[in-house]
Amino acid sequence: MIYLREEHEMIREAVRDFAVNEVEPGEVERDASQEFPHHLLEMMKDLGLLGIPFPEEYGGAGMDVLCYAIAVEELSRVSGSLGLTLAAHVSLGTSPIYEFGTDEQKKKYVPALAAGEYLGAFGLTEPNAGSDAAGTQTTAVRDGDEWVINGQKIFVTNGSLAGTLIFTAVTSREPRQISAFIVEKGTPGFVVGKKEDKLGCRASDTRVVFFEDCRIPAENLVGGESELGKGFKFFMKTLDGGRISIGAMALGIAQGALDKAIPHVRERKQFGQAIGSFQGVSHRIADMATEIQAARHLVYNAAWLKDQGKPLEHHSATAKLFASEVAMRAADSAIQVLGASGYMREYHVERYLRDAKLCEIGEGTSEIQRLVIARQLLGRL
Ligand SMILES: Cc1cc2nc3c(=O)[nH]c(=O)nc-3n(C[C@H](O)[C@H](O)[C@H](O)COP(=O)(O)OP(=O)(O)OC[C@H]3O[C@@H](n4cnc5c(N)ncnc54)[C@H](O)[C@@H]3O)c2cc1C
Numbered sequence: 001m002i003y004l005r006e007e008h009e010m011i012r013e014a015v016r017d018f019a020v021n022e023v024e025p026g027e028v029e030r031d032a033s034q035e036f037p038h039h040l041l042e043m044m045k046d047l048g049l050l051g052i053p054f055p056e057e058y059g060g061a062g063m064d065v066l067c068y069a070i071a072v073e074e075l076s077r078v079s080g081s082l083g084l085t086l087a088a089h090v091s092l093g094t095s096p097i098y099e100f101g102t103d104e105q106k107k108k109y110v111p112a113l114a115a116g117e118y119l120g121a122f123g124l125t126e127p128n129a130g131s132d133a134a135g136t137q138t139t140a141v142r143d144g145d146e147w148v149i150n151g152q153k154i155f156v157t158n159g160s161l162a163g164t165l166i167f168t169a170v171t172s173r174e175p176r177q178i179s180a181f182i183v184e185k186g187t188p189g190f191v192v193g194k195k196e197d198k199l200g201c202r203a204s205d206t207r208v209v210f211f212e213d214c215r216i217p218a219e220n221l222v223g224g225e226s227e228l229g230k231g232f233k234f235f236m237k238t239l240d241g242g243r244i245s246i247g248a249m250a251l252g253i254a255q256g257a258l259d260k261a262i263p264h265v266r267e268r269k270q271f272g273q274a275i276g277s278f279q280g281v282s283h284r285i286a287d288m289a290t291e292i293q294a295a296r297h298l299v300y301n302a303a304w305l306k307d308q309g310k311p312l313e314h315h316s317a318t319a320k321l322f323a324s325e326v327a328m329r330a331a332d333s334a335i336q337v338l339g340a341s342g343y344m345r346e347y348h349v350e351r352y353l354r355d356a357k358l359c360e361i362g363e364g365t366s367e368i369q370r371l372v373i374a375r376q377l378l379g380r381l
Contacts (some may be wrong), residue, residue: 002296005064011052011067015074018047019186030203031081031351036161037203040082044116050089051114054098059111065241066303069248073299077259078250080355081203083252084362087245088157088204089113091309092363096166096238097182102224105182109164110326118163118185123153123209124235131368134232136178138211140169145218147181149189149211157362159207160192168220168231178296180222180231189214200354241306241314242363247299250323250359254292255336257327257334257352261285265337288330293322314376321369324359 004012023040030037052068054060061067065360070092076083091133094113096122097105107376113120129135138151153167163185171179183190221227222234265276265285275281298319331353335342342349360366 013212015082019078034202050116054114056178059114065306069303071206072248073252076249077256081201083205088118091242091245092122100234113168119158121158121162121165123167128380138169151213178232183222189365243320244302247319247323250327254330257330261334291326295326317372327356
Protein backbone atom coordinates (compact mmCIF):
# COMPACT_ATOMS: atom_id res chain seq x y z
CA MET A 1 0.00 0.00 0.00
CA ILE A 2 1.29 3.45 -0.88
CA TYR A 3 -0.39 6.30 0.99
CA LEU A 4 -1.39 9.00 -1.46
CA ARG A 5 -3.22 12.30 -1.31
CA GLU A 6 -7.02 12.36 -1.34
CA GLU A 7 -7.20 13.48 -4.99
CA HIS A 8 -5.16 10.42 -6.04
CA GLU A 9 -7.40 8.04 -4.11
CA MET A 10 -10.48 9.77 -5.56
CA ILE A 11 -9.35 9.32 -9.15
CA ARG A 12 -8.41 5.72 -8.41
CA GLU A 13 -11.87 5.04 -7.02
CA ALA A 14 -13.67 6.76 -9.90
CA VAL A 15 -11.68 4.96 -12.63
CA ARG A 16 -11.83 1.65 -10.79
CA ASP A 17 -15.61 1.93 -10.53
CA PHE A 18 -15.88 2.68 -14.27
CA ALA A 19 -13.43 -0.10 -15.19
CA VAL A 20 -15.11 -2.81 -13.12
CA ASN A 21 -18.71 -1.92 -13.90
CA GLU A 22 -18.51 -0.74 -17.51
CA VAL A 23 -15.29 -2.00 -19.09
CA GLU A 24 -14.68 -5.49 -17.75
CA PRO A 25 -18.07 -7.04 -18.68
CA GLY A 26 -17.44 -6.87 -22.48
CA GLU A 27 -13.67 -7.17 -22.51
CA VAL A 28 -13.39 -10.87 -23.43
CA GLU A 29 -15.71 -10.34 -26.43
CA ARG A 30 -13.87 -7.21 -27.60
CA ASP A 31 -10.56 -9.04 -27.32
CA ALA A 32 -11.94 -11.67 -29.68
CA SER A 33 -13.63 -9.29 -32.13
CA GLN A 34 -10.98 -6.50 -31.98
CA GLU A 35 -13.88 -4.06 -31.91
CA PHE A 36 -13.01 -0.63 -30.55
CA PRO A 37 -15.42 0.39 -27.72
CA HIS A 38 -16.65 3.80 -28.91
CA HIS A 39 -19.31 3.90 -26.18
CA LEU A 40 -16.65 3.49 -23.48
CA LEU A 41 -14.58 6.28 -25.03
CA GLU A 42 -17.64 8.54 -24.74
CA MET A 43 -17.92 7.62 -21.06
CA MET A 44 -14.22 8.30 -20.52
CA LYS A 45 -14.74 11.68 -22.13
CA ASP A 46 -17.65 12.43 -19.76
CA LEU A 47 -15.52 11.38 -16.80
CA GLY A 48 -12.85 13.88 -17.91
CA LEU A 49 -10.20 11.17 -18.30
CA LEU A 50 -8.93 12.37 -21.67
CA GLY A 51 -7.38 15.58 -20.35
CA ILE A 52 -6.36 14.70 -16.78
CA PRO A 53 -2.87 16.28 -16.65
CA PHE A 54 -3.52 19.40 -18.73
CA PRO A 55 -4.35 22.79 -17.17
CA GLU A 56 -7.97 23.87 -16.97
CA GLU A 57 -7.24 26.85 -19.26
CA TYR A 58 -6.46 24.26 -21.96
CA GLY A 59 -9.61 22.26 -21.28
CA GLY A 60 -7.92 19.71 -19.03
CA ALA A 61 -8.73 18.59 -15.49
CA GLY A 62 -5.68 20.38 -14.07
CA MET A 63 -4.59 17.30 -12.15
CA ASP A 64 -1.06 15.97 -11.79
CA VAL A 65 0.82 13.28 -13.73
CA LEU A 66 0.41 10.86 -10.82
CA CYS A 67 -3.40 11.15 -11.12
CA TYR A 68 -3.04 10.37 -14.82
CA ALA A 69 -0.74 7.37 -14.14
CA ILE A 70 -3.26 6.03 -11.62
CA ALA A 71 -6.05 6.37 -14.21
CA VAL A 72 -4.00 4.38 -16.79
CA GLU A 73 -3.17 1.79 -14.10
CA GLU A 74 -6.81 1.30 -13.08
CA LEU A 75 -8.07 1.04 -16.66
CA SER A 76 -5.31 -1.44 -17.54
CA ARG A 77 -6.21 -3.50 -14.48
CA VAL A 78 -9.16 -4.72 -16.53
CA SER A 79 -8.32 -3.61 -20.09
CA GLY A 80 -4.86 -3.21 -21.58
CA SER A 81 -6.59 -1.99 -24.75
CA LEU A 82 -8.23 0.99 -23.09
CA GLY A 83 -5.16 1.70 -20.96
CA LEU A 84 -3.09 1.87 -24.14
CA THR A 85 -5.70 4.04 -25.90
CA LEU A 86 -5.61 6.58 -23.07
CA ALA A 87 -1.82 6.47 -22.74
CA ALA A 88 -1.28 7.05 -26.48
CA HIS A 89 -3.85 9.86 -26.55
CA VAL A 90 -2.50 11.78 -23.53
CA SER A 91 1.25 11.10 -23.43
CA LEU A 92 1.96 10.73 -27.13
CA GLY A 93 -0.82 12.51 -29.04
CA THR A 94 -1.49 15.53 -26.81
CA SER A 95 1.50 16.16 -24.50
CA PRO A 96 4.02 17.05 -27.24
CA ILE A 97 1.62 19.64 -28.68
CA TYR A 98 1.13 21.08 -25.19
CA GLU A 99 4.85 20.98 -24.36
CA PHE A 100 6.45 21.99 -27.65
CA GLY A 101 3.69 23.64 -29.71
CA THR A 102 3.37 27.36 -30.44
CA ASP A 103 0.69 29.28 -28.51
CA GLU A 104 -1.54 29.05 -31.59
CA GLN A 105 -1.03 25.27 -31.92
CA LYS A 106 -1.75 24.77 -28.22
CA LYS A 107 -4.90 26.88 -28.36
CA LYS A 108 -6.12 25.22 -31.52
CA TYR A 109 -5.58 21.58 -30.58
CA VAL A 110 -5.05 20.97 -26.85
CA PRO A 111 -8.54 21.99 -25.60
CA ALA A 112 -10.22 19.79 -28.21
CA LEU A 113 -7.92 16.86 -27.40
CA ALA A 114 -8.24 17.30 -23.63
CA ALA A 115 -12.03 17.45 -23.89
CA GLY A 116 -12.02 14.31 -26.02
CA GLU A 117 -13.60 15.91 -29.10
CA TYR A 118 -11.18 13.62 -30.91
CA LEU A 119 -8.20 11.45 -29.95
CA GLY A 120 -4.56 12.22 -30.57
CA ALA A 121 -1.93 9.96 -32.17
CA PHE A 122 1.86 9.91 -32.54
CA GLY A 123 3.78 8.80 -35.60
CA LEU A 124 7.45 7.98 -35.07
CA THR A 125 7.88 4.35 -36.14
CA GLU A 126 8.44 3.54 -39.83
CA PRO A 127 9.36 0.36 -41.67
CA ASN A 128 13.06 1.29 -41.41
CA ALA A 129 12.89 3.32 -38.20
CA GLY A 130 11.97 1.20 -35.16
CA SER A 131 14.37 1.07 -32.23
CA ASP A 132 16.62 3.31 -34.32
CA ALA A 133 13.91 5.95 -34.40
CA ALA A 134 16.17 8.50 -36.06
CA GLY A 135 16.11 6.40 -39.23
CA THR A 136 13.06 8.39 -40.42
CA GLN A 137 12.51 8.31 -44.18
CA THR A 138 9.28 10.33 -44.32
CA THR A 139 10.10 13.67 -45.92
CA ALA A 140 8.69 17.20 -45.62
CA VAL A 141 9.52 19.65 -48.41
CA ARG A 142 8.62 23.32 -48.14
CA ASP A 143 6.49 24.69 -50.99
CA GLY A 144 5.40 28.29 -50.40
CA ASP A 145 3.29 28.42 -47.28
CA GLU A 146 2.83 24.65 -47.16
CA TRP A 147 4.85 21.52 -46.38
CA VAL A 148 4.50 18.56 -48.75
CA ILE A 149 4.76 15.26 -46.88
CA ASN A 150 5.59 11.83 -48.34
CA GLY A 151 6.19 8.58 -46.50
CA GLN A 152 4.48 6.39 -43.93
CA LYS A 153 4.22 5.68 -40.22
CA ILE A 154 3.45 2.23 -38.91
CA PHE A 155 1.86 0.76 -35.76
CA VAL A 156 0.13 4.07 -34.98
CA THR A 157 -2.10 3.68 -31.90
CA ASN A 158 -5.47 5.46 -32.31
CA GLY A 159 -4.60 5.74 -36.03
CA SER A 160 -8.16 5.86 -37.36
CA LEU A 161 -9.72 7.54 -34.31
CA ALA A 162 -7.35 10.46 -34.07
CA GLY A 163 -8.28 13.98 -35.15
CA THR A 164 -4.59 14.91 -35.10
CA LEU A 165 -1.37 13.00 -35.64
CA ILE A 166 1.91 14.52 -34.52
CA PHE A 167 4.73 12.98 -36.58
CA THR A 168 8.39 13.32 -37.56
CA ALA A 169 9.75 13.97 -41.04
CA VAL A 170 13.15 14.74 -42.55
CA THR A 171 13.33 18.44 -43.49
CA SER A 172 16.99 18.45 -44.59
CA ARG A 173 19.32 15.64 -45.69
CA GLU A 174 22.60 17.59 -45.50
CA PRO A 175 22.88 18.30 -42.61
CA ARG A 176 20.32 15.73 -41.54
CA GLN A 177 17.41 17.41 -39.82
CA ILE A 178 14.20 15.92 -38.44
CA SER A 179 11.24 18.16 -37.62
CA ALA A 180 7.83 17.53 -36.05
CA PHE A 181 4.49 18.34 -37.67
CA ILE A 182 0.79 18.05 -36.99
CA VAL A 183 -1.58 16.66 -39.61
CA GLU A 184 -5.35 16.75 -39.21
CA LYS A 185 -7.62 13.85 -40.07
CA GLY A 186 -9.18 14.27 -43.50
CA THR A 187 -6.28 16.24 -44.99
CA PRO A 188 -5.99 15.19 -48.68
CA GLY A 189 -3.07 12.77 -49.13
CA PHE A 190 -3.22 11.58 -45.52
CA VAL A 191 -4.47 8.01 -45.80
CA VAL A 192 -5.23 5.68 -42.88
CA GLY A 193 -4.62 1.99 -43.58
CA LYS A 194 -6.21 -1.16 -42.23
CA LYS A 195 -6.45 -2.12 -38.59
CA GLU A 196 -3.64 -4.43 -37.51
CA ASP A 197 -4.52 -7.90 -36.20
CA LYS A 198 -2.57 -8.09 -32.94
CA LEU A 199 -1.48 -10.54 -30.23
CA GLY A 200 -2.78 -8.33 -27.44
CA CYS A 201 -4.44 -4.98 -26.70
CA ARG A 202 -6.66 -6.16 -29.50
CA ALA A 203 -9.50 -3.69 -29.00
CA SER A 204 -7.06 -0.77 -29.35
CA ASP A 205 -6.74 0.80 -32.80
CA THR A 206 -3.36 0.21 -34.47
CA ARG A 207 -2.88 1.42 -38.06
CA VAL A 208 -0.41 2.22 -40.77
CA VAL A 209 -0.80 5.76 -42.13
CA PHE A 210 0.46 7.03 -45.48
CA PHE A 211 1.40 10.50 -46.70
CA GLU A 212 0.99 10.85 -50.45
CA ASP A 213 1.93 14.39 -51.51
CA CYS A 214 0.04 15.47 -48.42
CA ARG A 215 0.03 19.26 -48.08
CA ILE A 216 -0.14 20.74 -44.61
CA PRO A 217 0.02 24.44 -43.73
CA ALA A 218 3.43 25.89 -42.77
CA GLU A 219 2.02 26.77 -39.33
CA ASN A 220 1.69 23.05 -38.53
CA LEU A 221 5.46 22.80 -38.00
CA VAL A 222 5.56 22.03 -34.25
CA GLY A 223 6.97 24.98 -32.31
CA GLY A 224 7.14 27.20 -35.40
CA GLU A 225 10.05 28.14 -37.70
CA SER A 226 12.52 28.60 -34.83
CA GLU A 227 12.10 24.90 -33.93
CA LEU A 228 12.83 23.54 -37.41
CA GLY A 229 15.06 20.47 -36.98
CA LYS A 230 14.14 19.91 -33.32
CA GLY A 231 11.47 17.27 -33.93
CA PHE A 232 13.58 14.26 -32.99
CA LYS A 233 14.53 15.89 -29.68
CA PHE A 234 10.85 16.68 -29.00
CA PHE A 235 9.89 13.07 -29.68
CA MET A 236 12.61 11.60 -27.45
CA LYS A 237 11.48 13.90 -24.60
CA THR A 238 7.90 12.85 -25.24
CA LEU A 239 8.90 9.20 -24.88
CA ASP A 240 10.54 9.94 -21.51
CA GLY A 241 7.09 10.99 -20.28
CA GLY A 242 5.25 8.33 -22.27
CA ARG A 243 7.23 5.57 -20.62
CA ILE A 244 5.60 6.47 -17.29
CA SER A 245 2.22 5.62 -18.79
CA ILE A 246 3.44 2.31 -20.27
CA GLY A 247 4.88 1.56 -16.83
CA ALA A 248 1.47 2.42 -15.32
CA MET A 249 -0.24 0.22 -17.89
CA ALA A 250 2.08 -2.68 -17.01
CA LEU A 251 1.47 -2.08 -13.32
CA GLY A 252 -2.30 -2.22 -13.86
CA ILE A 253 -2.06 -5.47 -15.83
CA ALA A 254 0.13 -7.02 -13.10
CA GLN A 255 -2.32 -5.94 -10.39
CA GLY A 256 -5.23 -7.27 -12.45
CA ALA A 257 -3.48 -10.66 -12.67
CA LEU A 258 -2.99 -10.72 -8.90
CA ASP A 259 -6.65 -9.73 -8.40
CA LYS A 260 -7.69 -12.82 -10.37
CA ALA A 261 -5.16 -15.13 -8.72
CA ILE A 262 -5.97 -14.41 -5.05
CA PRO A 263 -9.65 -15.45 -4.92
CA HIS A 264 -8.91 -18.48 -7.06
CA VAL A 265 -6.19 -19.89 -4.81
CA ARG A 266 -8.35 -19.27 -1.75
CA GLU A 267 -11.33 -21.12 -3.21
CA ARG A 268 -9.88 -23.86 -5.39
CA LYS A 269 -9.40 -27.07 -3.40
CA GLN A 270 -7.11 -29.94 -4.30
CA PHE A 271 -5.81 -32.71 -2.01
CA GLY A 272 -8.60 -31.65 0.36
CA GLN A 273 -7.39 -28.10 0.93
CA ALA A 274 -7.27 -24.67 -0.68
CA ILE A 275 -4.37 -24.58 -3.14
CA GLY A 276 -3.27 -21.27 -1.56
CA SER A 277 -2.27 -23.27 1.51
CA PHE A 278 0.47 -25.00 -0.50
CA GLN A 279 3.75 -23.14 -0.14
CA GLY A 280 4.50 -23.52 -3.86
CA VAL A 281 1.37 -21.50 -4.61
CA SER A 282 1.36 -19.03 -1.72
CA HIS A 283 4.97 -18.01 -2.34
CA ARG A 284 4.12 -17.28 -5.94
CA ILE A 285 1.35 -14.93 -4.71
CA ALA A 286 3.79 -13.29 -2.29
CA ASP A 287 6.34 -12.78 -5.06
CA MET A 288 3.72 -11.25 -7.36
CA ALA A 289 2.60 -8.81 -4.64
CA THR A 290 6.18 -7.84 -3.77
CA GLU A 291 7.18 -7.16 -7.37
CA ILE A 292 3.98 -5.21 -8.02
CA GLN A 293 4.65 -3.02 -5.02
CA ALA A 294 8.20 -2.35 -6.18
CA ALA A 295 6.94 -1.51 -9.69
CA ARG A 296 4.34 0.83 -8.19
CA HIS A 297 7.03 2.75 -6.33
CA LEU A 298 9.11 3.15 -9.49
CA VAL A 299 6.16 4.25 -11.64
CA TYR A 300 4.74 6.70 -9.07
CA ASN A 301 8.19 8.11 -8.41
CA ALA A 302 8.72 8.74 -12.13
CA ALA A 303 5.28 10.44 -12.28
CA TRP A 304 6.19 12.57 -9.27
CA LEU A 305 9.49 13.58 -10.87
CA LYS A 306 7.66 14.67 -14.02
CA ASP A 307 5.29 16.73 -11.87
CA GLN A 308 8.31 18.40 -10.24
CA GLY A 309 9.90 19.12 -13.64
CA LYS A 310 12.96 17.01 -12.66
CA PRO A 311 15.14 15.02 -15.08
CA LEU A 312 13.18 11.94 -16.06
CA GLU A 313 15.00 9.85 -18.66
CA HIS A 314 16.64 7.36 -16.27
CA HIS A 315 13.63 7.04 -13.95
CA SER A 316 10.96 6.59 -16.60
CA ALA A 317 13.15 3.98 -18.36
CA THR A 318 13.74 1.99 -15.14
CA ALA A 319 10.03 2.20 -14.24
CA LYS A 320 8.89 1.03 -17.68
CA LEU A 321 11.51 -1.72 -17.92
CA PHE A 322 10.82 -3.15 -14.48
CA ALA A 323 7.01 -2.80 -14.54
CA SER A 324 6.77 -4.43 -18.01
CA GLU A 325 8.76 -7.45 -16.92
CA VAL A 326 6.77 -7.66 -13.66
CA ALA A 327 3.55 -7.64 -15.71
CA MET A 328 4.76 -10.54 -17.85
CA ARG A 329 5.78 -12.55 -14.76
CA ALA A 330 2.56 -11.72 -12.90
CA ALA A 331 0.33 -12.71 -15.82
CA ASP A 332 2.31 -15.93 -16.28
CA SER A 333 1.98 -16.72 -12.55
CA ALA A 334 -1.76 -15.99 -12.60
CA ILE A 335 -2.21 -18.45 -15.48
CA GLN A 336 -0.13 -21.02 -13.60
CA VAL A 337 -2.08 -20.83 -10.35
CA LEU A 338 -5.40 -20.94 -12.23
CA GLY A 339 -4.22 -24.08 -14.01
CA ALA A 340 -6.23 -25.00 -17.12
CA SER A 341 -8.82 -22.33 -16.27
CA GLY A 342 -6.07 -19.75 -16.63
CA TYR A 343 -5.49 -20.98 -20.18
CA MET A 344 -9.14 -20.29 -21.06
CA ARG A 345 -10.23 -16.91 -22.42
CA GLU A 346 -13.14 -16.42 -20.05
CA TYR A 347 -10.81 -16.19 -17.02
CA HIS A 348 -9.04 -13.09 -18.45
CA VAL A 349 -5.49 -13.89 -17.32
CA GLU A 350 -4.28 -15.32 -20.64
CA ARG A 351 -5.31 -11.95 -22.17
CA TYR A 352 -3.26 -10.18 -19.50
CA LEU A 353 -0.18 -12.07 -20.68
CA ARG A 354 -0.85 -11.08 -24.30
CA ASP A 355 -1.57 -7.45 -23.36
CA ALA A 356 1.51 -7.23 -21.12
CA LYS A 357 3.82 -8.16 -24.01
CA LEU A 358 3.11 -4.79 -25.63
CA CYS A 359 4.69 -3.07 -22.62
CA GLU A 360 8.02 -4.77 -23.37
CA ILE A 361 7.92 -3.48 -26.96
CA GLY A 362 6.03 -0.17 -27.33
CA GLU A 363 7.75 3.18 -26.65
CA GLY A 364 11.12 1.46 -26.77
CA THR A 365 11.74 -2.25 -26.22
CA SER A 366 13.20 -3.58 -22.97
CA GLU A 367 16.59 -3.78 -24.72
CA ILE A 368 16.37 -0.08 -25.57
CA GLN A 369 15.38 0.78 -21.97
CA ARG A 370 18.49 -1.09 -20.77
CA LEU A 371 20.55 0.81 -23.32
CA VAL A 372 19.13 4.16 -22.07
CA ILE A 373 19.74 3.24 -18.42
CA ALA A 374 23.27 1.92 -19.03
CA ARG A 375 24.18 4.96 -21.12
CA GLN A 376 23.19 7.20 -18.21
CA LEU A 377 25.48 5.24 -15.91
CA LEU A 378 28.38 4.53 -18.23
CA GLY A 379 28.25 7.40 -20.69
CA ARG A 380 28.85 6.73 -24.39
CA LEU A 381 31.73 4.21 -24.47
C1 LIG B 1 0.57 -2.31 -30.25
C2 LIG B 1 1.65 -1.34 -30.64
C3 LIG B 1 1.38 0.01 -30.64
C4 LIG B 1 2.36 0.91 -31.07
N1 LIG B 1 2.04 2.25 -31.11
C5 LIG B 1 2.92 3.12 -31.67
C6 LIG B 1 2.56 4.48 -31.88
O1 LIG B 1 1.46 4.92 -31.51
N2 LIG B 1 3.45 5.29 -32.51
C7 LIG B 1 4.66 4.85 -32.92
O2 LIG B 1 5.41 5.64 -33.48
N3 LIG B 1 5.06 3.56 -32.72
C8 LIG B 1 4.20 2.69 -32.12
N4 LIG B 1 4.58 1.36 -31.93
C9 LIG B 1 5.87 0.92 -32.41
C10 LIG B 1 6.90 0.63 -31.31
O3 LIG B 1 7.28 1.79 -30.65
C11 LIG B 1 8.08 -0.10 -31.97
O4 LIG B 1 7.58 -1.35 -32.37
C12 LIG B 1 9.26 -0.29 -31.05
O5 LIG B 1 9.92 0.94 -30.84
C13 LIG B 1 10.28 -1.29 -31.61
O6 LIG B 1 10.57 -1.08 -32.94
P1 LIG B 1 10.51 -2.31 -33.99
O7 LIG B 1 9.19 -2.95 -33.81
O8 LIG B 1 10.82 -1.77 -35.33
O9 LIG B 1 11.60 -3.31 -33.52
P2 LIG B 1 13.20 -3.38 -33.99
O10 LIG B 1 13.76 -2.05 -33.79
O11 LIG B 1 13.21 -3.99 -35.35
O12 LIG B 1 13.74 -4.36 -32.94
C14 LIG B 1 13.66 -5.78 -33.05
C15 LIG B 1 14.44 -6.40 -31.90
O13 LIG B 1 15.81 -5.98 -31.95
C16 LIG B 1 16.18 -5.39 -30.70
N5 LIG B 1 17.15 -4.30 -30.89
C17 LIG B 1 17.10 -3.30 -31.82
N6 LIG B 1 18.14 -2.48 -31.65
C18 LIG B 1 18.85 -2.94 -30.59
C19 LIG B 1 20.02 -2.52 -29.90
N7 LIG B 1 20.68 -1.42 -30.26
N8 LIG B 1 20.47 -3.25 -28.86
C20 LIG B 1 19.79 -4.38 -28.48
N9 LIG B 1 18.68 -4.82 -29.07
C21 LIG B 1 18.21 -4.11 -30.11
C22 LIG B 1 14.87 -4.86 -30.13
O14 LIG B 1 14.96 -4.65 -28.74
C23 LIG B 1 13.91 -5.96 -30.54
O15 LIG B 1 13.97 -7.00 -29.61
C24 LIG B 1 3.64 0.44 -31.45
C25 LIG B 1 3.93 -0.92 -31.40
C26 LIG B 1 2.95 -1.81 -31.00
C27 LIG B 1 3.29 -3.28 -30.95
